[in-house]
Amino acid sequence: MSKPPLLEMRGICKRFPGVVALDNVCLTVSEGEVLSLCGENGAGKSTLMKILGGVYQPEEGELLVDGKPVKIENVTDSMALGIGFIHQELNVLENLDIAANVFLGREPLVSPFKLIDRKKIHADTIPLLKRVGLDVPTHKRLGELPIAQQQMVEIAKALSLNARILIMDEPTSSLTLTETDKLLELIAGLRKQGVSIIYISHRLGEVDRCSDRVEVLRDGKNAGGLTRAEISHDSIVSKMVGREIKSVYTPSGATVTAGFLKVRNARSSRFPKQQVSFDAARGEILGFAGLVGAGRSEIVKAMCGLDEHGCAEVSLGNESLVIRKAGDAIGHGIFLVPENRREEGLVTAMSVRENITLPDLPTYASAGLIRKNRETKVANEQIAALRVKTPHAETLVRNLSGGNQQKVVIGKWLAMGPKVLILDEPTRGIDVGAKAEIYKLMRELAANGAVILMISSDMEEVLHVSDRVAVMHEGRITGVLDRGDCNEKNVMQLAVGRPVAAAKSA
Structure with missing residues (x-):
């Protein structure tokens, strides 16, 4: 009898108001396997991983670990099953040292006064840093490290939880080419240690380099998988978008x-x-x-x-x-679309309409009052022009995918010429x-x-x-x-x- 996959997600469905985010999605991951999860923004990748991480619960479907059905009702349940999440935006505290970050919230205490056993957490952090190839003092403040090394500390933290599955969401988006190479080497090393990786990236060259398999989502559904031998830039793109993407450079036809x-x-x-x-x-x-x-x-x-x-x-x-x-x-x-769209380009608690019209509110006002119908008209024009995937203009920006958030940032400036x-x-x-x-x-x-x-x-x-x-x-x-x-x-x-x-x- 063959060994069951380490993880199975069967028939997963998830709905939000006005949106079917996941429709009968299936996913399997074997022990010591690097599975890349690809798809356009809004395809359902993040929603699927949030279900695995205990942030969302599916309306339909089941999850199995080692062939046994499991319930993941919160983040604690996910961690207890050996699932670790390395987010694109790192979840670290820069004012604390490395060891404090690795054991944050799980500090061993010394009786009778329930003081943190600092000696133990530093001693226990050393082999974890060695495992991820990071040679820095555990007493070093995290804010003094470059982003790439902060990410290694985040991975060490996941490994301290005995993580069997690591989900990496756009892990190289802020890394240099050299740092990216080191991370891919670390992934290969963790794979040999039996750790499974779910790798999410839009950089298809990296996907090709590190993956054993690729699973593609499109519009909340499985669009197909690729074996190691089938993985290529063109094959991934074909499944992701369902259409040919031509060479992006177009000579300028403008009067310069x-x-x-x-x-x-x-x-x-x-x-x-x-x-x-x-x-x-x-x-x-x-x-x-x-x-x-x-x-x-x-x-x-x-x-x-x-x-x-x-x-x-x-x-x-x-x-x-x-x-x-x-x-x-x-x-x-002169308009700037900033690098950090969430912190500098958007008010995520506001709607698509409000974000698009925010820089130019006097244009939408009459007698000192904002006319919502004027805002809605312009917002809908930008939604259509930029093909923003949103149920409507009143959707909160924080509920959009990263790519669609970026389109909203661009759209607010396009509306102003x-x-x-x-x-x-x-x-x-x-x-x-x-x-x-x-x-x-x-x-x-x-x-x-x-x-x-x-x-x-x-x-x-x-x-x-x-x-x-x-x-x-x-x-x-x-x-x-x-x-x-x-x-x-x-x-x-x-x-x-x-x-x-x-x-x-x-």
Whole structure:
């Protein structure tokens, strides 16, 4: 008799008001297997994993562990079954040390005064850190570690709970290429130790590298699985979107007005001694590349009045602008879609309608009162134009998938007619189908005369979408590459501060 799968989810159904999130979904995971779960935003991946994590309960279906039916009614039940969750947004306390984070809420106590046994938690943390390949003192404050090492601590915490199944949700979204390689090596090591991994990522190259199998969801249903031999970029995309995704780069068909946007002597609080200057044309997409921490986000925040100690001289056409705060930039038609959409781009407790109209409320007011019918009309137009998957405009933004939240952030600025649209990591955590839609939208905006600035850490995205690429290193632009010179080698050379003959000065 063959050994049953470690985990089975059979006929799982989950409904929310107006939405069938999961419809008869099945999933199996064997011991020591890396199963990648793929699908477009809104396909049901997060809902399925929240059922496994005890956050939601299904209306129909059953769960089995080691072939035996189980009930997961809360997070504690999930943890007791050996299920650990590594979230995209890490669940750590940066003010505590590593050992305190690993045993948070489960601290061993010393009698008779019920004091925390600090010596024991540090001693017990050492082998856990060794298991994940992290060589740092357990007394080190977590906030002093880079994101990649904080993530390793989160994995160590899950292993301290004797986790048999680790769910990793977009674990590399904030990691560099080197850090990503280390994480994939760790996954391979955990697999050999018998730990099962459910890996959720929109970076299909990583899925190809680490997976034993792939299961694809589409519109809340199983769209099919792929064995190790069947896994490829094209096969995953085909099952995810049910349609062909063509090459994303489209040559600009716009009338390009060179130097329409001029930024001079921009300085950020992070790199106060570095001055950055660049031009961008109407009708083009200017990509900004560089390693994490190169200062790309800081420069655009300085030019938008979002850096209290930063500054920049900005002009549009022949007009010099005075930008001291975010409202000044918005008033001139310069809009920023920030990297952290949930904290900086949205009010998640508000509806889609309210988020889309929030930056421009006077337009929707009459006699000092907001006219909801005006808001609803514009919100519905943006929902339709951007293909936002939502039951209606009154749905709370926090109930949308990450990709659809990003579309709402973009939609609120589109409703105001941008002259300059800055997109910082516009497709982070977004599926391949939604990416293609956002790229098409960027190209259409450029064709209609907008200046598009795109900051991205995704090399493929930078090379396939940009008309030109400005590369930054340690707070300065090391060179600008024309379309014909945009390749991975040139970008990486400039990103590490080395000159490239084809690069032009900013």
